[in-house]
Amino acid sequence: xxxxxxxxxxxxxxxxxxxxxxxxxxxxxxxxxxxxxxxxxxxxxxxxxxxxxxxxxxxxxxxxxxxxxxxxxxxxxxxxxxxxxxxxxxxxxxxxxxxxxxxxxxxxxxxxxxxxxxxxxxxxxxxxxxxxxxxxxxxxxxxxxxxxxxxxxxxxxxxxxxxxxxxxxxxxxxxxxxxxxxxxxxxxxxxxxxxxxxxxxxxxxxxxxxxxxxxxxxxxxxxxxxxxxxxxxxxxxxxxxxxxxxxxxxxxxxxxxxxxxxxxxxxxxxxxxxxxxxxxxxxxxxxxxxxxxxxxxxxxxxxxxxxxxxxxxxxxxxxxxxxxxxxxxxxxxxxxxxxxxxxxxxxxxxxxxxxxxxxxxxxxxxxxxxxxxxxxxxxxxxxxxxxxxxxxxxxxxxxxxxxxxxxxxxxxxxx
Amino acid sequence: xxxxxxxxxxxxxxxxxxxxxxxxxxxxxxxxxxxxxxxxxxxxxxxxxxxxxxxxxxxxxxxxxxxxxxxxxxxxxxxxxxxxxxxxxxxxxxxxxxxxxxxxxxxxxxxxxxxxxxxxxxxxxxxxxxxxxxxxxxxxxxxxxxxxxxxxxxxxxxxxxxxxxxxxxxxxxxxxxxxxxxxxxxxxxxxxxxxxxxxxxxxxxxxxxxxxxxxxxxxxxxxxxxxxxxxxxxxxxxxxxxxxxxxxxxxxxxxxxxxxxxxxxxxxxxxxxxxxxxxxxxxxxxxxxxxxxxxxxxxxxxxxxxxxxxxxxxxxxxxxxxxxxxxxxxxxxxxxxxxxxxxxxxxxxx
Numbered sequence: 001x002x003x004x005x006x007x008x009x010x011x012x013x014x015x016x017x018x019x020x021x022x023x024x025x026x027x028x029x030x031x032x033x034x035x036x037x038x039x040x041x042x043x044x045x046x047x048x049x050x051x052x053x054x055x056x057x058x059x060x061x062x063x064x065x066x067x068x069x070x071x072x073x074x075x076x077x078x079x080x081x082x083x084x085x086x087x088x089x090x091x092x093x094x095x096x097x098x099x100x101x102x103x104x105x106x107x108x109x110x111x112x113x114x115x116x117x118x119x120x121x122x123x124x125x126x127x128x129x130x131x132x133x134x135x136x137x138x139x140x141x142x143x144x145x146x147x148x149x150x151x152x153x154x155x156x157x158x159x160x161x162x163x164x165x166x167x168x169x170x171x172x173x174x175x176x177x178x179x180x181x182x183x184x185x186x187x188x189x190x191x192x193x194x195x196x197x198x199x200x201x202x203x204x205x206x207x208x209x210x211x212x213x214x215x216x217x218x219x220x221x222x223x224x225x226x227x228x229x230x231x232x233x234x235x236x237x238x239x240x241x242x243x244x245x246x247x248x249x250x251x252x253x254x255x256x257x258x259x260x261x262x263x264x265x266x267x268x269x270x271x272x273x274x275x276x277x278x279x280x281x282x283x284x285x286x287x288x289x290x291x292x293x294x295x296x297x298x299x300x301x302x303x304x305x306x307x308x309x310x311x312x313x314x315x316x317x318x319x320x321x322x323x324x325x326x327x328x329x330x331x332x333x334x335x336x337x338x339x340x341x342x343x344x345x346x347x348x349x350x351x352x353x354x355x356x357x358x359x360x361x362x363x364x365x366x367x368x369x370x371x372x373x374x375x376x377x378x379x380x381x382x383x384x385x386x387x388x389x390x391x392x393x394x395x396x397x398x399x400x401x402x403x404x405x406x407x408x409x410x411x412x413x414x415x
Numbered sequence: 416x417x418x419x420x421x422x423x424x425x426x427x428x429x430x431x432x433x434x435x436x437x438x439x440x441x442x443x444x445x446x447x448x449x450x451x452x453x454x455x456x457x458x459x460x461x462x463x464x465x466x467x468x469x470x471x472x473x474x475x476x477x478x479x480x481x482x483x484x485x486x487x488x489x490x491x492x493x494x495x496x497x498x499x500x501x502x503x504x505x506x507x508x509x510x511x512x513x514x515x516x517x518x519x520x521x522x523x524x525x526x527x528x529x530x531x532x533x534x535x536x537x538x539x540x541x542x543x544x545x546x547x548x549x550x551x552x553x554x555x556x557x558x559x560x561x562x563x564x565x566x567x568x569x570x571x572x573x574x575x576x577x578x579x580x581x582x583x584x585x586x587x588x589x590x591x592x593x594x595x596x597x598x599x600x601x602x603x604x605x606x607x608x609x610x611x612x613x614x615x616x617x618x619x620x621x622x623x624x625x626x627x628x629x630x631x632x633x634x635x636x637x638x639x640x641x642x643x644x645x646x647x648x649x650x651x652x653x654x655x656x657x658x659x660x661x662x663x664x665x666x667x668x669x670x671x672x673x674x675x676x677x678x679x680x681x682x683x684x685x686x687x688x689x690x691x692x693x694x695x696x697x698x699x700x701x702x703x704x705x706x707x708x709x710x711x712x713x714x715x716x717x718x719x720x721x722x723x724x725x726x727x728x729x730x731x732x733x734x735x736x737x738x739x740x741x742x743x744x745x746x747x748x749x750x751x752x753x754x755x756x757x758x759x760x761x762x763x764x765x
Binding site: 167219223250251253254257258259260261262265266269270342346349350353354355356366369373376377379381384385388391392395396399400403 | 429430431433434437441444478491568569571572573574576577580581583584588595699700702703704706707710711721722725726733737740741744745
């Protein structure tokens with residue numbers, strides 16, 4: 001034993017726990033999957049989601065339905081029937097709506113549209129919000145690489161240059177300020193933190209802004225000079241990733257200042273109704289949620305020892321970000337996306353209900369509700385109840401699945 | 416503490432400026448000229464021009480560089496956005512395109528309606544939600560707990576407009592217990608003072624109006640309260656469960672204190688901070704959610720007003736209503752943040 005090399009095998013055999021430790025090895029995801037399907041919440045949620053997704057996909061591809069030609073006034077607002085009668089020669093388990101369309105068929109087909117809206121919307125918010133959050137979180141706690149710093153300085157220079165170029169109606173400030181930014185970037189440590197640096201850059205900025213302004217007029221010179229001064233002072237500070245993070249997160253705060261559904265309605269009002277526009281609106285509204293979540297998890301992961309270890313052995317920032325940080329932020333993102341799907345479906349339904357989502361003959365749960373709710377007072381409950389139940393079941397399914405996933409992916413969390 | 420207060424108040428300013436810019440741009444990005452919308456398609460060009468001038472639509476969007484070159488400072492800042500901002504500060508939100516009524520005037524009638532509905536809803540939601548949360552936490556894993564948690568999950572999953580429709584179907588159309596919409600029976604005359612009908616009828620001692628306005632409130636308030644109620648219940652439960660594991664709870668039990676005292680005095684007080692957050696945040700969400708509930712119950716509040724305005728393309732109303740809701744939303748978030756400092760002395764702000 002003593003002269004044999006210590007492999008996991010020999011070690012295990014020696015201690016006698018080989019079967020225990022190695023025999024039933026499960027991967028992280030396999031383990032999470034086991035926990036998910038062994039909890040009641042996760043099982044019910046998964047079953048509901050699979051059932052609805054399968055129903056939507058199968059019906060879309062194998063059960064032909066053309067909403068534009070589906071119309072039969074003789075069957076207008078008939079209650080549900082499960083057997084053929086003399087009066088009605090067809091079976092309508094969920095009844096028919098105001099145009100004599102089979103509600104069951106439309107509910108099943110509506111799933112395709114409703115679930116698609118949810119999926120695309122969450123995709124939009126996840127990709128944009130996730131990337132923004134990743135950038136914000138990463139650059140908030142990491143020193144900028146020289147390329148990123150160059151871009152940051154250049155961008156700031158361009159910004160001030162553009163403002164002055166616009167105000168003074170001259171083109172060249174657009175180039176002057178990036179050059180100043182380049183100088184600030186190259187001699188970053190010159191008089192670092194000293195008043196001389198601020199003074200020098202401020203004065204140069206004042207002159208670079210004021211001179212082009214003089215060509216437009218004395219007042220222009222004053223205003224441009226002021227902008228130039230601010231620009232020079234900004235460039236004299238050592239710009240860091242915190243600036244990037246701050247800008248991103250302040251913009252997110254502004255989006256968050258609007259209640260979600262209202263912003264979505266406003267965006268659709270601007271873009272015009274339609275399923276695709278609804279997807280964009282709901283997706284846009286969700287961006288800050290994911291940006292904040294991803295930023296927070298990046299900030300917590302980045303402090304872990306394995307990131308420090310990676311950095312200390314000289315692993316590149318990109319590799320640290322995508323190989324070490326991203327995989328470790330995945331579980332909250334997966335949970336949030338699942339829950340996000342639930343709320344996206346809910347919002348899509350709301351937009352459809354208000355007549356801002358799917359365009360009428362199209363089968364979509366919210367729009368179906370919106371079309372038929374006026375017939376509720378005349379007793380046609382079936383055209384309203386079933387699409388609503390469909391929305392509720394799918395939202396419930398994703399919520400349950402999200403709950404189950406949270407417990408499965410984070411076993412330390414005691415709920 | 417005072418410094419923190421001031422800093423937090425100042426931090427709201429950029430957000431609010433951003434909000435006004437977004438809302439302002441929203442109005443400008445919508446296709447169509449507001450002046451044409453006011454006068455109709457076939458209006459004479461000079462009339463359109465005159466209206467454009469009156470509304471300041473001939474000014475540049477943000478800053479006027481031509482005026483700057485001429486050395487005219489007032490004209491430099493005399494732009495559409497700053498005009499809009501200036502009017503906002505004077506409390507002028509513009510005029511409805513179709514009805515030609517100042518938005519302020521309508522807001523004075525419409526806002527109390529929404530406020531009344533939202534307040535009653537958040538009270539229902541908070542009281543029922545917190546109680547349900549406490550009970551499920553105290554009886555963890557019992558049938559009551561499971562039922563409450565499943566109920567709250569169903570509550571969050573329910574589209575509120577659909578729930579509203581179901582309530583109308585059951586209680587208004589089916590059982591005929593409660594009215595299906597509106598704030599007050601048109602046959603009942605009520606002198607309005609605050610436009611909060613419940614308060615007004617109490618002030619004027621009009622018992623008939625009080626009964627009727629409460630009856631009208633029940634269904635929309637329940638529909639609107641369902642979401643926050645469920646979220647508050649879940650939050651209270653998980654926060655209580657966390658606190659109930661603490662040592663001082665064990666100590667309190669060991670001292671022989673009654674269960675109720677331990678729960679209410681020792682656990683709830685400490686579990687309340689996240690609950691307060693959720694209640695505050697939900698109040699903002701509620702106002703926005705009112706857009707659906709009000710549409711269904713034909714409740715004459717801001718939500719239905721904004722919705723009708725969207726359909727009628729009456730954008731100044733959309734702008735005004737959205738701004739108001741956004742400001743309240745930001746304000747609610749701010750209050751939640753500030754309340755931390757008062758509720759939890761352990762939190763120190765430098």
